[in-house]
Amino acid sequence: MAALTQRERLAIPRQEMPTQDPQVRRTNFNEVALGFSQELALREADRCLQCAVPHCVEGCPVGVLIPQFIKALREGDLTGAVAAMKVKNGLPAICGRVCPQETQCEARCVLGKKGEPVAIGRLERFVGDFELAGRTCPLVRTPSTGKRVAIVGSGPAGLTCAVEMGRLGHQVVIFESLHKAGGVLTYGIPEFRLPKSVVNGEIDYAMECLGIEIRTDHIIGRTLTMRELLSEFDAVFIGSGAGLPSFMNIPGINYNGVMSANEFLTRVNLMKGYQFPEYDTPVKVGKRVAVIGAGNVAMDAARCSLRLQALRAAQSGEEAGEVHIVYRRSHEEVPARAEEVHHAEEEGVIFDFLTNPVEILGTEKGQVCGMRCIRMALGEPDSSGRRRPVPIEGSEFEMEVDTVIMALGTSPNPLVFVDAEELERTRHGTVVADAATMRTRMARVWAGGDVVTGAATVVSAMGAGKVAAADMQRYLEHGGEW
Amino acid sequence: MYRILEKQVLSDVTKLMVVEAPQVARKARAGQFVIVINDEHGERIPLTIADFDREAGTITLIFQEVGKSTMQMGAKEVGDTFLTVAGPLGHPTEIEQYGTVACVGGGVGIAPLYPIARALHQAGNHVISIIGARTQSLLFWEDKMAAVSDEMIVCTDDGSYKRKALVTEPLKELLEARGGEIARVWAIGPAIMMKFVSLTTKPYQVPTIVSLNTIMIDGTGMCGGCRVLLEEGAQFVCVDGPEFDGHKVNWDNLLARQAFYREEERAAVERWQHECRLDKVLEGGA
Numbered sequence: 001m002a003a004l005t006q007r008e009r010l011a012i013p014r015q016e017m018p019t020q021d022p023q024v025r026r027t028n029f030n031e032v033a034l035g036f037s038q039e040l041a042l043r044e045a046d047r048c049l050q051c052a053v054p055h056c057v058e059g060c061p062v063g064v065l066i067p068q069f070i071k072a073l074r075e076g077d078l079t080g081a082v083a084a085m086k087v088k089n090g091l092p093a094i095c096g097r098v099c100p101q102e103t104q105c106e107a108r109c110v111l112g113k114k115g116e117p118v119a120i121g122r123l124e125r126f127v128g129d130f131e132l133a134g135r136t137c138p139l140v141r142t143p144s145t146g147k148r149v150a151i152v153g154s155g156p157a158g159l160t161c162a163v164e165m166g167r168l169g170h171q172v173v174i175f176e177s178l179h180k181a182g183g184v185l186t187y188g189i190p191e192f193r194l195p196k197s198v199v200n201g202e203i204d205y206a207m208e209c210l211g212i213e214i215r216t217d218h219i220i221g222r223t224l225t226m227r228e229l230l231s232e233f234d235a236v237f238i239g240s241g242a243g244l245p246s247f248m249n250i251p252g253i254n255y256n257g258v259m260s261a262n263e264f265l266t267r268v269n270l271m272k273g274y275q276f277p278e279y280d281t282p283v284k285v286g287k288r289v290a291v292i293g294a295g296n297v298a299m300d301a302a303r304c305s306l307r308l309q310a311l312r313a314a315q316s317g318e319e320a321g322e323v324h325i326v327y328r329r330s331h332e333e334v335p336a337r338a339e340e341v342h343h344a345e346e347e348g349v350i351f352d353f354l355t356n357p358v359e360i361l362g363t364e365k366g367q368v369c370g371m372r373c374i375r376m377a378l379g380e381p382d383s384s385g386r387r388r389p390v391p392i393e394g395s396e397f398e399m400e401v402d403t404v405i406m407a408l409g410t411s412p413n414p415l416v417f418v419d420a421e422e423l424e425r426t427r428h429g430t431v432v433a434d435a436a437t438m439r440t441r442m443a444r445v446w447a448g449g450d451v452v453t454g455a456a457t458v459v460s461a462m463g464a465g466k467v468a469a470a471d472m473q474r475y476l477e478h479g480g481e482w
Numbered sequence: 483m484y485r486i487l488e489k490q491v492l493s494d495v496t497k498l499m500v501v502e503a504p505q506v507a508r509k510a511r512a513g514q515f516v517i518v519i520n521d522e523h524g525e526r527i528p529l530t531i532a533d534f535d536r537e538a539g540t541i542t543l544i545f546q547e548v549g550k551s552t553m554q555m556g557a558k559e560v561g562d563t564f565l566t567v568a569g570p571l572g573h574p575t576e577i578e579q580y581g582t583v584a585c586v587g588g589g590v591g592i593a594p595l596y597p598i599a600r601a602l603h604q605a606g607n608h609v610i611s612i613i614g615a616r617t618q619s620l621l622f623w624e625d626k627m628a629a630v631s632d633e634m635i636v637c638t639d640d641g642s643y644k645r646k647a648l649v650t651e652p653l654k655e656l657l658e659a660r661g662g663e664i665a666r667v668w669a670i671g672p673a674i675m676m677k678f679v680s681l682t683t684k685p686y687q688v689p690t691i692v693s694l695n696t697i698m699i700d701g702t703g704m705c706g707g708c709r710v711l712l713e714e715g716a717q718f719v720c721v722d723g724p725e726f727d728g729h730k731v732n733w734d735n736l737l738a739r740q741a742f743y744r745e746e747e748r749a750a751v752e753r754w755q756h757e758c759r760l761d762k763v764l765e766g767g768a
Binding site: 177178179187216217218219222223224243244245247253254256257259260262263266267270271272276277278279280281282284365366367413414415 | 505506509519520523524525526550551565566567568569570571699700702703704705706707709710711716721732734735738739741742743746747749750753
């Protein structure tokens with residue numbers, strides 16, 4: 001078959017991702033996006049123009065060889081596509097699902113200038129899933145260097161740094177505080193966006209190939225300290241994330257039914273609370289749930305709440321209830337990915353914009369029963385460039401709710417800094433690290449991901465893990481001043 | 483995997499287990515806790531460390547079977563394992579030479595109180611221990627507590643053993659008689675007991691340290707489910723505690739929060755007991 005002409009490629013529409021119907025999926029925890037079939041994937045791959053200067057790659061924090069993997073894919077060489085993918089990214093099935101491609105690679109795609117960009121993320125996922133099932137192209141480790149590298153945290157930053165250092169022949173040990181690996185991929189992102197079988201499958205595969213050991217139940221700062229790690233390892237990378245939840249400073253936050261999104265999502269995802277009593281950890285939401293905040297975590301919490309309500313309704317025969325997102329700014333300023341907001345809307349989450357809680361109300365027994373809120377208006381832009389929300393005087397009103405989930409952002413867990421005073425930190429509690437090398441102020445210690453930036457994305461954390469690994473390798477080979 | 487090396491039945495519902503966990507034993511200090519998970523389906527259970535042996539690499543856990551997870555723990559035998567024993571977590575007790583101190587332990591709270599009393603005793607304090615339980619069969623470690631105490635009072639709520647009293651009664655007498663002498667009080671036991679110990683000591687202005695065991699998941703500051711209201715605002719039991727100034731704790735809020743999952747706990751226990759009965763029937767039939 002002759003190759004397509006450019007005109008023919010341009011004529012192919014962007015292939016839609018098959019998804020579960022919104023009315024069905026809001027009642028289960030199965031994955032929403034079902035993935036491309038091979039036919040859809042090849043058709044989408046045919047849209048790529050193979051630009052001489054591929055801007056898409058510039059948009060990728062880990063620099064995936066996008067034109068190369070797409071070329072192999074459309075030639076039907078799936079193993080070749082995996083091989084091209086793995087040059088830069090050891091975790092494609094995860095990235096293909098959770099990267100904000102619309103602001104990264106796909107935002108730079110030349111096709112996006114006039115029409116719709118190539119669905120790079122969907123293709124990445126297709127290639128990742130193919131490899132997860134077939135294991136055709138294992139990561140390879142170069143001969144052992146005899147150097148030992150410790151990684152603190154098994155989330156996206158730590159895993160990426162571990163994979164890079166493992167490939168280079170170093171002996172890598174990852175220390176994870178929880179009982180399961182994956183960090184936010186495991187405790188934070190719900191099953192319906194990122195199935196845990198994908199997370200475990202991709203991590204296990206990479207760790208097996210590279211002989212990387214994951215020691216769970218190790219809390220750095222308590223079980224072991226940074227100083228102890230440095231006495232046993234040649235280099236240490238901190239990718240401990242931003243795990244500390246924030247609560248609003250308003251009255252009533254300790255009523256029963258008020259929780260952090262971290263607690264709620266950990267109960268649901270890590271502990272499988274939605275399968276209680278099959279699993280021992282309970283999780284419950286009432287009939288009127290308010291999620292405060294409008295980031296990706298808020299969308300996850302809202303969509304998990306809908307599903308828990310539906311599961312309960314199916315058992316009891318009662319009405320499911322309502323889930324509200326309460327956000328002090330307007331639709332335009334919503335920080336969550338457009339796709340997540342769209343999915344939440346489709347599933348029936350109600351958005352209350354320009355609304356801010358000022359007090360949580362409770363019953364005599366200590367159970368939350370409502371929120372006193374105030375309407376907001378948008379004023380002048382603040383330091384973040386977004387228009388500052390200003391309370392409208394006299395606009396207070398009460399909202400009936402029985403569950404309040406606070407999704408207001410997170411900050412780094414300070415435990416890791418116990419006995420490591422040299423690790424300089426900002427006033428936000430994040431670690432100071434050089435952007436070009438990810439070196440901290442403590443010798444032989446690198447850091448990256450949310451612990452440095454504050455809560456951000458999975459792939460930016462992976463990018464930081466990669467940058468740190470490159471500099472760590474230079475340091476292990478050549479030494480030099482810190 | 484963390485192996486159980488020794489098991490003692492302290493009462494029908496109170497079990498002691500010595501568990502292999504060298505990385506925890508190496509660091510453990512009085513007042514700290516661990517997170518234990520039974521198996522793949524298990525929840526994360528916070529338990530205060532009752533004792534530890536750095537050389538043997540073991541820690542001692544004592545727990546009361548109050549819910550499904552602790553019942554399942556109690557059904558384990560020597561040689562069985564836990565999926566997780568993670569720690570040591572929380573701040574250790576601040577041990578100094580205070581002079582004369584009182585250690586008040588109620589029920590299963592006697593277990594975490596013991597290493598604190600021992601450390602205080604070793605630091606040269608005059609330790610007065612008051613231990614109590616609902617009834618005689620729930621009392622344990624009287625001998626161990628006696629060995630690290632300079633004075634000791636034992637009581638039971640129902641009078642089935644030694645003095646018939648709640649622990650707050652001898653405590654009040656002690657404060658009344660020798661109030662100026664007592665520099666500090668530690669109280670560990672059910673929340674309601676710690677509340678009343680704090681209320682008892684407050685008029686005498688004796689600093690009172692309580693060790694809280696609230697609902698939590700990770701134990702590392704991540705979920706915030708354990709938050710407790712103090713005079714100065716909310717704090718996390720797992721990373722800011724587990725020990726707090728008992729006079730500053732909002733006890734009513736703490737008690738309400740502990741009851742949040744009561745219905746679910748009851749359902750889980752029923753299910754567990756039903757499964758156990760089925761197992762017995764099946765074993766009998768085989």
